[in-house]
Amino acid sequence: MRINEERLRSRMDAINRIAVTEEGGMMRLALSDADKTARDLLKSWIKEAGMEVRIDDLGTIQGYLPGTDPNSLPIGVGSHMDTQPNGGRYDGLFGVMSGLEAVCTLIDNGITMKSPLVVIDWTNEEGARFVPPMLASGVVAGNFDVNWVYAKEDKNGIKYVDELTRIGYMGSKSNRFEKAKAYIEPHIEQGPILDQEGYEFGIVTGALGITGLDVKIKGETNHAGTTPMRNRKDALMVAAEAMLELRKKTIEYGDPAVITMGIISASPASKNIVPGEVYFSIDMRHDNDEALTRLEQDVREIIQKVCSDNCAESHIERYWRADPVHFDEGIINASEKVANKLKIRAKRIYSGAGHDAVFINRIIPTGMLFVPSIKGMSHCPQEDTKWEDIVTGTEMLTELLIKIDK
Amino acid sequence: MRINEERLRSRMDAINRIAVTEEGGMMRLALSDADKTARDLLKSWIKEAGMEVRIDDLGTIQGYLPGTDPNSLPIGVGSHMDTQPNGGRYDGLFGVMSGLEAVCTLIDNGITMKSPLVVIDWTNEEGARFVPPMLASGVVAGNFDVNWVYAKEDKNGIKYVDELTRIGYMGSKSNRFEKAKAYIEPHIEQGPILDQEGYEFGIVTGALGITGLDVKIKGETNHAGTTPMRNRKDALMVAAEAMLELRKKTIEYGDPAVITMGIISASPASKNIVPGEVYFSIDMRHDNDEALTRLEQDVREIIQKVCSDNCAESHIERYWRADPVHFDEGIINASEKVANKLKIRAKRIYSGAGHDAVFINRIIPTGMLFVPSIKGMSHCPQEDTKWEDIVTGTEMLTELLIKIDK
Numbered sequence: 164m165r166i167n168e169e170r171l172r173s174r175m176d177a178i179n180r181i182a183v184t185e186e187g188g189m190m191r192l193a194l195s196d197a198d199k200t201a202r203d204l205l206k207s208w209i210k211e212a213g214m215e216v217r218i219d220d221l222g223t224i225q226g227y228l229p230g231t232d233p234n235s236l237p238i239g240v241g242s243h244m245d246t247q248p249n250g251g252r253y254d255g256l257f258g259v260m261s262g263l264e265a266v267c268t269l270i271d272n273g274i275t276m277k278s279p280l281v282v283i284d285w286t287n288e289e290g291a292r293f294v295p296p297m298l299a300s301g302v303v304a305g306n307f308d309v310n311w312v313y314a315k316e317d318k319n320g321i322k323y324v325d326e327l328t329r330i331g332y333m334g335s336k337s338n339r340f341e342k343a344k345a346y347i348e349p350h351i352e353q354g355p356i357l358d359q360e361g362y363e364f365g366i367v368t369g370a371l372g373i374t375g376l377d378v379k380i381k382g383e384t385n386h387a388g389t390t391p392m393r394n395r396k397d398a399l400m401v402a403a404e405a406m407l408e409l410r411k412k413t414i415e416y417g418d419p420a421v422i423t424m425g426i427i428s429a430s431p432a433s434k435n436i437v438p439g440e441v442y443f444s445i446d447m448r449h450d451n452d453e454a455l456t457r458l459e460q461d462v463r464e465i466i467q468k469v470c471s472d473n474c475a476e477s478h479i480e481r482y483w484r485a486d487p488v489h490f491d492e493g494i495i496n497a498s499e500k501v502a503n504k505l506k507i508r509a510k511r512i513y514s515g516a517g518h519d520a521v522f523i524n525r526i527i528p529t530g531m532l533f534v535p536s537i538k539g540m541s542h543c544p545q546e547d548t549k550w551e552d553i554v555t556g557t558e559m560l561t562e563l564l565i566k567i568d569k
Numbered sequence: 570m571r572i573n574e575e576r577l578r579s580r581m582d583a584i585n586r587i588a589v590t591e592e593g594g595m596m597r598l599a600l601s602d603a604d605k606t607a608r609d610l611l612k613s614w615i616k617e618a619g620m621e622v623r624i625d626d627l628g629t630i631q632g633y634l635p636g637t638d639p640n641s642l643p644i645g646v647g648s649h650m651d652t653q654p655n656g657g658r659y660d661g662l663f664g665v666m667s668g669l670e671a672v673c674t675l676i677d678n679g680i681t682m683k684s685p686l687v688v689i690d691w692t693n694e695e696g697a698r699f700v701p702p703m704l705a706s707g708v709v710a711g712n713f714d715v716n717w718v719y720a721k722e723d724k725n726g727i728k729y730v731d732e733l734t735r736i737g738y739m740g741s742k743s744n745r746f747e748k749a750k751a752y753i754e755p756h757i758e759q760g761p762i763l764d765q766e767g768y769e770f771g772i773v774t775g776a777l778g779i780t781g782l783d784v785k786i787k788g789e790t791n792h793a794g795t796t797p798m799r800n801r802k803d804a805l806m807v808a809a810e811a812m813l814e815l816r817k818k819t820i821e822y823g824d825p826a827v828i829t830m831g832i833i834s835a836s837p838a839s840k841n842i843v844p845g846e847v848y849f850s851i852d853m854r855h856d857n858d859e860a861l862t863r864l865e866q867d868v869r870e871i872i873q874k875v876c877s878d879n880c881a882e883s884h885i886e887r888y889w890r891a892d893p894v895h896f897d898e899g900i901i902n903a904s905e906k907v908a909n910k911l912k913i914r915a916k917r918i919y920s921g922a923g924h925d926a927v928f929i930n931r932i933i934p935t936g937m938l939f940v941p942s943i944k945g946m947s948h949c950p951q952e953d954t955k956w957e958d959i960v961t962g963t964e965m966l967t968e969l970l971i972k973i974d975k
Contacts, residue, residue: 354794354797355797386945386948387921390921392824392828399812400813407806425793515793541795
């Protein structure tokens with residue numbers, strides 16, 4: 164079924180004109196004035212489509228279209244409209260706008276559904292203004308307490324609850340999207356796989372689990388001029404050796420295992436002192452719970468071995484663990500059938516990043532659909548997706564809603 | 570010739586009781602009240618020995634003992650009494666006190682010298698309060714301008730010149746130690762070589778040259794979850810590989826070549842972002858000018874090769890270059906003869922650290938003598954030297970002064 168390309172494009176353009184950085188990036192921090200302007204536009208389009216606007220107590224917006232079967236649970240589709248401080252054009256916005264466009268296309272074509280359809284814009288997905296991310300879906304899924312979220316402050320000390328009230332989007336708890344037949348989140352991949360391998364579309368089977376470690380390596384602080392090489396216990400050299408071993412081991416695990424050392428520091432941090440201590444962070448991810456546990460074990464053993472080989476000591480602390488998420492098999496299979504029917508080159512893929520769908524999956528059968536990100540660019544002005552992939556993804560979504568409704 | 574061990578020990582103890590940190594370290598920052606107390610004690614002992622006290626316009630103290638030959642240039646001996654914030658018992662102090670003890674021993678034994686003898690306490694050698702180090706000897710040697718030094722401020726904004734005046738040690742330019750037959754600086758090794766190899770004594774042939782580089786490596790910033798390992802240009806992995814190669818290459822150069830990466834940072838410094846850029850510092854040292862130049866060339870080539878192998882870019886900037894220093898051959902040979910005569914197990918050795926002697930070597934024939942540092946500990950409360958090595962070093966110095974005078 165053909166969507167209204169022009170409508171989809173002009174609506175996305177309208178949102179993406181609201182707040183643009185010097186580098187051409189998007190700047191719609193959650194609950195900011197820019198976010199309010201985007202919300203107001205979304206609300207107007209929901210009304211234009213003849214849908215009902217519902218706002219919950221986290222500020223999440225829902226466009227509600229009743230179904231023909233009074234006993235059928237709704238099908239939700241959406242994502243978020245907030246962005247990183249200098250974010251991309253389609254991250255989040257694609258999910259909300261493709262959901263709205265799919266519903267509008269169904270209406271335009273006079274297709275009625277048994278299930279109510281709900282187009283959703285979750286509040287503060289990015290976590291760029293209020294930390295951590297996915298605060299609204301986290302409350303709905305039972306991960307966070309609403310008052311804990313209300314008390315969250317941005318870097319200027321402004322509270323979530325105050326901004327929510329200020330921009331006029333404090334709604335009712337009874338509007339929370341808690342019970343549904345399905346929740347579908349279309350999103351950009353944010354990685355390079357689909358683009359690189361020539362796929363038009365990704366059927367997301369789950370999200371990688373994450374283990375985060377803080378690592379300290381202790382060697383010996385020494386004078387950079389008076390300590391011969393053979394007498395050093397240079398903590399940075401030990402860390403360098405360990406980090407390369409960790410990368411090698413992770414590559415042995417194969418896709419989708421990844422490991423990232425994002426932060427590093429040496430102390431005492433003087434140009435002419437051999438560093439006696441080094442800190443670095445580890446973020447490792449895998450789609451398989453058992454493999455993620457095994458990887459953590461391997462990582463710990465490698466660090467300990469490299470340290471003991473070099474007469475250094477290590478201290479490892481786990482700061483984070485998120486189990487791998489597996490999306491609903493029914494939705495995955497339905498997506499695959501629709502893709503085959505539409506002759507779309509689709510690949511089963513994992514999400515490496517967090518999404519509202521990851522939380523919502525705990526309470527509602529959930530699925531995600533990816534469109535390719537050109538060169539995998541994400542959270543930057545260079546983030547882009549081919550327009551034909553945006554269109555294909557939205558048409559695929561439309562067909563999927565029909566299939567799930569059956 | 571036997572020195573007066575008891576006098577040497579009690580005088581050192583008196584200085585080392587002035588300001589002691591909780592960890593048992595010394596805290597005599599240059600021109601502080603603690604430094605003044607140490608200076609006042611030194612002055613009293615100079616007078617007690619019948620020597621004349623001279624202060625120059627940098628605050629450097631000299632105890633002057635006339636010689637029998639009115640045409641002979643003086644022989645200087647000394648070091649510094651200022652310390653690091655939590656420094657050791659013998660760093661600097663050994664040079665001043667062994668010099669004083671040697672002269673007192675000569676006087677006690679009725680030995681007259683042709684040359685005047687000058688015991689010296691240089692101001693602000695450590696550079697712990699006023700940066701950079703060796704400010705007073707640097708002016709005398711012509712490296713620094715005196716007004717530039719006067720204007721130097723400590724971290725509280727207090728000027729060198731104001732503190733010098735406040736503690737009453739502003740002297741006269743005409744008292745600068747500029748012309749001399751020789752300058753000898755006894756010092757602790759601050760490295761582990763003598764201790765490890767079982768020597769009692771080090772005859773310092775020179776000081777290592779230093780080349781300092783700032784290195785930036787540029788890869789690509791990426792999402793830690795969505796970017797497969799094979800798609801990464803992780804700047805920290807490139808840096809780790811380069812640093813290990815640099816260490817390997819430097820070890821191939823053999824002693825006394827050393828390389829230190831003391832500071833490192835990754836950006837954007839987020840636990841879940843693959844670092845797109847890494848900065849690290851390099852401090853490399855060698856006793857041979859040509860070899861130091863070659864090492865720098867090798868280091869640059871290694872970084873460039875590792876970067877190009879990994880599709881990364883590097884930017885390398887030299888922030889420091891100090892040529893290797895070679896001390897006076899006559900003093901080195903004289904020291905060796907004295908050591909042989911006294912049957913002291915002495916080793917020719919390089920200084921990896923900077924010293925006032927390194928500057929003074931530019932204007933006066935200069936030599937340095939090292940006593941062993943136990944386990945090479947330096948700039949910390951654990952710094953230590955066996956008492957018998959302190960005594961041997963002082964006796965050796967006494968004999969060397971006699972030899973140089975002849």
